[in-house]
Amino acid sequence: MEFKKCPRCGNFFHSDMDVCQNCKTNELLDMRKLKDYIETNGTKGCSNIQQMAVDTGINAKNLNRLFENDEFSGIVKLDNK
Numbered sequence: 001m002e003f004k005k006c007p008r009c010g011n012f013f014h015s016d017m018d019v020c021q022n023c024k025t026n027e028l029l030d031m032r033k034l035k036d037y038i039e040t041n042g043t044k045g046c047s048n049i050q051q052m053a054v055d056t057g058i059n060a061k062n063l064n065r066l067f068e069n070d071e072f073s074g075i076v077k078l079d080n081k
């Protein structure tokens with residue numbers, strides 16, 4: 001296990017998770033919201049991060065990061081990649 005910097009709050013932490021313990025709940029909540037969004041709307045909205053941030057309530061920075069996650073990287077192919 002390595003020492004990581006939490007992408008949500010900037011705190012350093014030591015865990016297998018992508019985010020620190022404090023942000024874990026919000027991270028899982030965002031992932032849940034994103035999954036629901038994709039199940040309902042498909043992935044076509046995923047090319048417009050700004051609009052998606054408005055629709056899901058997840059901020060654009062976190063959306064971009066979630067798309068890198070194994071859970072979503074297989075589903076979402078961003079045009080700008």
Ligand SMILES: [Zn+2]
Pocket residue numbers: 006007008009010011019020021022023
């Ligand atoms: Zn954090």
